[in-house]
Amino acid sequence: MALPSHAQIVVIGGGIIGCSTAYHLARDHKADVILLEQGKLTSGSTWHAAGLVGQLRSSASITRVLKYSVELYKGLEAETGLATGWKMTGCLRLATNQDRWTEYKRLATTAKSFGMDMQLVSPEEVKRMWPLMETSDLVGASWLPTDGQASPSDITQSLAKGARMHGAKLFENVRVTGFEMKDGRILKVMTDQGDIACDKVVNCAGQWARQVGALAGINVPLQPVKHQYIITEKLPGLATDAPTIRDPDRRTYFKEEVGGLVMGGYEPNPIAWTTGDVPNDWEFRLFDDDYDHFEQHMVQAIERVPGLADVGVKQMINGPESFTPDGNFILGAAPECQNMFVGAGFNAFGIASGGGAGWVLAQWVVDGEAPLDLWVVDIRRFSGLHRDRQWVSDRTLEAYGKHYTIGFPHEEYDSGRPYIVSPLYERLKKYGAVFGSKLGWERPNWFAPKGMEAKDVYAMGRQNWFEPVGAEHAHVREAVGVFDQSSFAKYEMTGKDAQQALDFICANDVSKPAGRLTYTQLLNTRGGIEADLTVARLAEDKFYIVTGTGFRTHDLAWISDHIPEGLDARLVDVTEQFGTLSLMGPNARKVLEAVTDADVSNAAFPFGHIKEIAIAGATIRALRVTYVGELGWELHVPIEATGEVFDALMAAGAAHGIRPVGYRALESLRLEKGYRAWGSDITPNDTAFEAGLGWAVKLKKNIDFLGRKALEKLGNAPLTKRLACFTVDDKEVVLVGRETILRDGQPVGYLTSGGYGYTVGKNIGFGYVRDAGGVDDAFLTGGSYELVVAMERVAAKIHLEPLFDPAAARVKG
Helix, strand or coil: CCCCCEEEEEEECCCHHHHHHHHHHHHHHCCCEEEECCCCCCCCCCCCCCCEECCCCCCHHHHHHHHHHHHHHHHHHHHHCCCCCCECCCEEEEECCHHHHHHHHHHHHHHHHCCCCCEEECHHHHHHHCCCCCCCCCCEEEEECCCEECCHHHHHHHHHHHHHHCCCEEECCCCEEEEEEECCEEEEEEEECEEEEEEEEEECCHHHHHHHHHHCCCCCCCEEEEEEEEEECCCCCCCCCCCEEEEHHHCEEEEEECCEEEEEECCCCCCECCCCCCCCCCCCCCCCCCHHHHHHHHHHHHHHCHHHHHCCEEEEEEEEEEECCCCCCEEEECCCCCCEEEEECCCCCHHHHHHHHHHHHHHHHHHCCCCCCCHHHEHHHCCHHHHCHHHHHHHHHHHHHCCCCCCCCCCCCCCCCCCECCCCHHHHHHCCEEEEEECCEEEEEEECCCCCCCCCCCCCCCCCCHHHHHHHHHHHHHCEEEEECCCCEEEEEECCCHHHHHHHHECCCCCCCCCEEEEEEEECCCCEEEEEEEEEEEECCEEEEEECHHHHHHHHHHHHHCCCCCCCCEEEECHHHEEEEEEECCCHHHHHHHHCCCCCCCCCCCCCEEEEEEECCEEEEEECCCCCCCCEEEEEEEHHHHHHHHHHHHHHHHHHCEEEECHHHHHHHHHHHCCCCECCCECCCCECCCCCCHHHCCCCCCCCCCCHHHHHHHCCCCCCEEEEEEEECCCCCCCCCCCEEEECCEEEEEEEEEEEECCCCEEEEEEEEECCCCCCHHHHHCCCEEEEECCEEEEEEEECCCCEECCCCEECC
C-alpha cells in the first residue's frame, strides 16, 4: 500500500505507546491518523519489556492513567479478538525494614485516597500466597490485588488491530528522515518513501524519540540504559497465578511466566548505552549477556527464592530502556514546535502506562491541552539545562539507581550539581546553607546553625532540619529575613497590544496603570488552573511577569501559545538578567529605608505596587508582594549587582536582626497564611472557585478571557469540591500530602500539601473536600474530621480562614 500524501495526524513509532495513541485517536476522536514504524511493530523496547503492570503512583492523575490501562487491557481481547496476555495476579511489595514499612503505610493511604484497595499483609500471609519465598526477614508486604501482568507484544498487536478497526492506517518499514517546517510548525513529515502533509505529529519513537525530536528542533531528554532480566526454566511448585513480586530492598522483581520466573532489577550502578544517537537498525536486537553485572541481582534473588539456585536460565534479555532524568515519563506538546506532541521515556513502565498514556495523549493532541493534571509527566517541566547530554545521562543513571530505594520525603538528587548558581551561592554557604536543586538552580533549603553539619539527614519522621527551620520561620515572623529567590522565572511582554493579550490570557484584571501588579491564575478551557503568577505593569506597553522556578518552560510556552493572533505582543524570557532577593518580616521596611533614598512608606509604596528604587548604586525593581504573609518586598536586581545589594541589606539589617532564610521556612510560612502552591493545591484539575481564589477572577468585567466560558457554564451551581485547611495537634504526626480526609468517618478527599506551622504549633494540611451534593460552608464546618496518616486515623480540625494573620497579629488554633 502506498503512503498517503496527507493526514490529519501522523504518529511516529509502533511500540505500545504509538499504537495506543493511534487507537485512541481513531476510536475516541475519529481522527484521520497514520502510524509510521521504521521496522516492525513492537521492534523498539516494547518486545523485550518484562510486562509488569502496576497502577499506583504518587500523583492522582497518573494513577488514574495507569488504572485506565488495566481496564483497557481487560476488555481489549473482546474488542479485537487478539489476546493481550493480561493476568490480574495482584502484586506483593516486600518490606524488610521499618522505613520501608512506613513508606508502604503511606502508599496504602495514598492508594485508598485514590480509590484503590491496597492492603498490608504479614510475613505469614506472604508465605501463604507465595510458598516458595523466604520470608524470615520480612516486616510485611503491601498487596494490591488489581495489579497484574501482560504480554507487551500481544497488547501492542491488539491495540494496532483496534486502531485499524477504527480507521487508522499503520505502515511498517517506513523511516522518518526529517520535517518540512515553517514558523515553528511542521508542514510535512518526510520519509524514505515520500512526504506526508499533516496538521499534527505525535512522536512516540521510544528510544529514538530524542533523534526524531531533534529533526524538528525539539529536545526530548532521554537516556537509554541497559536493563537486564532473566527467564528461568520451570520452577517446581510455582503457581500459574502467582502474584508479581517487587522486592525493592533487594532491588529485584519477579513474575511468573510459563511455569518459570522472569526476574530483573534496578542496580545502583547502572550502565548507560550511548549518549549519542541510537542506531536506526537496532530493531529486535539485544546486548550481549552481562552476567558479571547481573550477578548482584542473582545473589539477592536466590536468597529470596531459594529454589532459583536449582533451575536453569532459559534466556537472558539485555536491552535498552529509555529513562528520564526524574524517573517520570514524557507527554505533551513540545515547547519548541507548535504541532509536535511527545509520548516517550517510559522508564520501564511503558506497558503499565501504555493504555492510559495513549488515551490522554490522544485527547491532548486533539484539544491542544491536557485533559487532566499531567504536570509531573509534562515535557514542559524540562528546560535548556536538559539539552546537556552528559548532565541528562548522569542524572538519569542516578534516577535509575533510585528506582527501588526508599522514597524519603524531601529527598534531593546529588548528580550534576551544582549546575546553575546565583551570585550569592558562596556567600550563603558561609551562613551554613544546605542547598536543594530546582531545574538546575541551587537554592538554599535551610541554614545549619553553628556546630551542626550543613547536610540533610533523611528520615521518615521529623528530619534533622526541623528545629533550625523553625528558628528561621520564627525569625521572619518576628524580625526580618532575606530569601535568595533568584531562580524565579521572569519574562517581559512588550508591544502596543501587550495588555490586550494579557487581558485574554489572565483570569484576573491586569489592566491597571503602570506601577501596579496583579496576582493572577492562567486558566485552561475547562476553567482549570494552568499557572499562577504575578504580572507587574512597568509601562503602557511593558509588563514584567514572575513565576516559579520549575514552571519556567511551561508558563513561557502557555503564554506564548495563547497570545491571540495578529496582536503586537512579544514575550521574552529574562530569568538570568535579574537576581531576586525577597526581604520579608515586620522589620523589612526599616531595612529598606536604610539602604535607599526612595520613599517606601505605606502611603508612598502600598501593597500590590512596583517601583524602581536605587540600592547600592543599582536600579532595582521592587515589588511589594508576599508569599509568607508578612510585610515585604521582592527586590529584582540586575544580576551582576545581586551580591552588592545583598551585602548592603545585610549590613543595614544587622541592627534589625536580619538573617538569610531558606525555602523550607518559606513553605511553612505560606501554609500558615493559606497561600496555594501550583502543582499541588491548585492544578489544571481545579477551578479558581474550588480553590477559594474566585476573588482573583474578573467575571464582573465584560472581557473575554481563557476559561471564562467554562466558569460561566458552571454558573451558580453548587461546588462539588472545595479546598480547605486542616490542622493536627499531635506534633509527632508528619504530614507529607495525599493523606485521606475523613468527614464523619467517610472519605471525602485527600491532602494536596502538608507541613508544619511553627507559629501555630500544629501540623497543617490543605486538601479538597468533595461531595456530589455540593460543598458549602455549612457542609464543611458541619462535620467532624480525621486524617488517615500512614494508615492511622488522627483527629483533625478544619479551617476556612488562614491560620495566621499578621495584620491582626493573631493566631487561629
